[in-house]
Amino acid sequence: MPSSPKKRRRTPRQVVRGVRRRARRAAGGVRRVWRRSLQLRVVTSTMVISIAVVAVLGVFLMQQIIATTLQDRERAARSEAQADRNAVLGYLNRPSGDVSKPSVDSGDGLQRGGDSPLSQAVYALAGRAGAVPRYSVIARNDNQPGEFFVTPNIDPRSIPSGLREEVSKKEAGEDSTHYGDLYYEGRREPVRGMVIGTRLDTSGTMLDSGYEIYHLIPLDKEEETLNSVLRMLVAVGAALVLLLAAIASLVTRQVVTPVRLTRQAAERLAAGRLDERLKVRGEDDLARLATSFNDMAANLALKIHQLEELSHVQRQFVSDVSHELRTPLTTVRMAADLLYDAREDFDPMAARSAELMQNQLNRFESMLADLLEISRYDAGAAELDVDPVDVRDVVLRAVADSEALAERHSTRFDLRLPGEPCMAEMDSRRVERILRNLLFNAIEHGEGRDIVVSVGADRDAVAVAVRDHGVGLKPGEENMVFDRFWRADPSRARTIGGTGLGLAISREDAVLHGGWLQAWGAQGEGSQFRLSLPRVAGAPLRGSPLSLVPPEVEMRRTWRGHMTPVLSPAVADGGNDAD
Template identity: 70%
Template sequence: MVTSTLVISMAVVAVLGVFLMQSIATSVLKSRELAAVEESRANIATASGYLAPQSAEVADASPEGGSGGQAANPVDAAVSALTERSGGRYDVVVFNEGGIGDGRASGKIDYTSIPARLRLKVQGSEEGVLFTQSVTLRYLGTKSPESGLAIGGRVNGTYEIYHLFPLDAEETTLLAVQRVLIGVGVALVLLLAAIAYLVTRQVVTPVRLARQAAERLAAGRLEERLKVRGEDDLARLATSFNEMASNLAVKIHQLEELSQVQRQFVSDVSHELRTPLTTVRMAADLLYESREDFDPAAARSAELMQNQLERFESMLADLLEISRYDAGAATLDVESVDMRDVVLRAVGDSEALAERQATRFELRLPSEHCMAEVDSRRVERILRNLLFNAIEHGEGRDIVVTLGADRDAVAVAVRDHGVGLKPGEENLVFDRFWRGDPSRARTIGGTGLGLAISREDAMLHGGWLQAWGSPGEGTQFRLSLPRLAGSDLRGSPLPLVPPEVEIRRAWRGHVTPVMSPAVAEVGARSLENADAGGFDVD
């Protein structure tokens, strides 16, 4: 605002200054010209008495060049009279067109100061007509040239008389006026900028305070309020902001209380259910062990009850675990372990389920020890959840489990070749009870909390649990953990997008100058066959 005001003010002041300067200069020069013309007319009337024809005849008849006290040369007499009349304020030049004597000039004015064009106008004009022209006055000697005004006219038919008025006084006046205008313009621009700054601050300061208050409110300081001054629009804005903040604080407090009640309810119910569940479990185990003595229908019922009790226990364990995270009671039992052993144990726990789904694991583990400080129980649970999810959505195809490590981190990637994820579902998969396709029947079961608990376990380690997926290309989950407990994780040793997918996309989307389209198509089909056959394309 201040910059715009400053620029516009400078432009306006500059235009007005130029206009005023031109008007003042025109007025001063016009006044000077009118005064000079009147002075010239009076001088011409005086000079006409000295330049009369009879004066010239008397001068010619006098052998000594003079008669009766009159000057021998009327031009000299006229110049002397006019010089005395001017008082040195201007110079006079007189020419005799009839050849009687040479031109005479007062002072040290140079004849060349009179332009030839002006002389031609005077010579071709009638007596009593004056011509004006701006000229540069030149002087004999060391005096420098200066601007001036030349006024010429004819006298007694054969004489030319020119008055040369210097304009140094007018130039000095105009220069002083110009300086005053520049000073006033600069002062006016600065004054307008200062006024704009003060006015802008009156508007910007409340807006800036509102922005800062909004930032603090967004950061969780719900007690933040704005001071209300006056009754203008900014005061109304502050009042509306305070009302919004108060309503927001009340709503957040209500939601926190509701969330706390829900968490407490889940925790209490989960704990209370363990006691009857233990009793039911004991009875179910007794029936399950004696099922061979029952009739087929009762034996099948005992097996179904056993399976559903195992599922119910798993759901109850998940609910208890998520309630611990909600209550902030989850802790780590850190130890230095070989991540290869952790991966192998998780795969071993998942092999029975994989066999029922006709799924095979492909392990890509490093040949050297891969040590890391982790809670092995929680990491195994993360990997089991990832493997169960891959078996559930892998469409019976092979699942690739890759372990990688660098100096600061370790990572495990679980890759399936199933239905994949739609764009935007990479983060939704970690939400509680979220399902990608609600119409798709579950074949394994579960609470819908497995991936949510896995992400909480990864974050408790200071690590990442990320997902990638594409329809028709499957999914890949990557668990990245720091090798030293408590250290910051800056990167992952494994890529989130499978390398074969990147190669396939690059192969299909880009043909190098030395690669023909046919070769590119063969390469893409080879990659597809490699994926379908389950062998390594590296």
């Protein structure tokens, strides 16, 4: 049994690149969805704003609840502490023999105790706090540093040194409050709580002034209550945000759905389905939009139908006239040929008239041929006769046909052909006609300067560029040159006698091949026309092997862009003039 091929292990760098590629793809998908979905943007914006508002309100409410809860608890604790201090003063002001020790076990949690008045007072406070103490008490006597008493299980570490210093600095009877951790014996984790400390006001009594008493109030129940309130606020806030998002989605959908339907109808209308209409419901703005859309579609369909009929009539008229003119033109041609051949027997005026008639008949026949060709394109009857040919041969034949005209205008061709064959599937007759039209156009507008003809090829396409150094084109004229009977300068006389349809037919020929015919031009720098065709007939054309802008122009512009910032205005202007 043959062994299965081992999978090639990917390197860490390849893994990282793959992750980045997937991340970029996912981010691109999210951006596309974000840009295309109005409803998603509205709902997301509503959720973000709602979360911000709910968060701010929640924080404000929580702060108010916490402040109110702690204030109420502190007020109650201060009241109880004041009552306890009065009770302690009563115990401390009695003779020790008048106070009986409470009947409690030794395991009640009191520490360092005996029958002293301070111990008896703390016993009494333990009874006031109840079976489950609401608070704990630590009592001290500064005159006897080792004497302090605490109620059950409280650890003296609960009183920070900073609080003791603050209590010692204040007047007797004034409270000092501290929020912190309370430590209990037998319990690992501390409890958040509040400590209220004061020095007893023993003025007017027989006692010294060294007594301090600290009430330690645990806030665990309040903390549990606040945590419950916080969880409730979070749950209510989340529910409110989701509810607002649902409301925003519902409201947005009521607006977006008609707009989406209108967009889909507009796309179908643009695709040629002129019978597309929207359903009108109600009398609101969206209903009026649908009505206006339907009226626009109806008027557009009517106008298109009228234009189609007019265009059909025009095409039929051009075709009929072109065919009908062939018969009288043939008769006139025969008579003109006889007159032209016998012009040497005529007087000079008549001979010149025969020559002019011959030239104009030639132009008229050319125009009729172009009109017939245009009518075939308009009727969709043009077809290709495709064969694999070498583009260089087609270019050489077109140049050969243009040599005589170029010599009359003192123009020379500069051919830049590759050394290897440039094979492509094309209708050589139509491509040769395109090139002849481009060469004739370059000769007429090249002002006698050299015309550069370049051929390029890559794996998918071939291209031919015809470059002249004449007057050039104004901005925006790159596409207008292919319009029928268009002339850049109407006052400029035709030196070749073209029909005005050559470039229009050339573009139709290029489109019929699935290619491009493009123009570039700038005043004072001449113009360039580029024909790009796919190597395989019917294949899509994605690019051209030749640049539309001449390389020397591109290089000069790049050089100017780099050099102008470092040159003075006068030098820069002088350089431009030199160009």
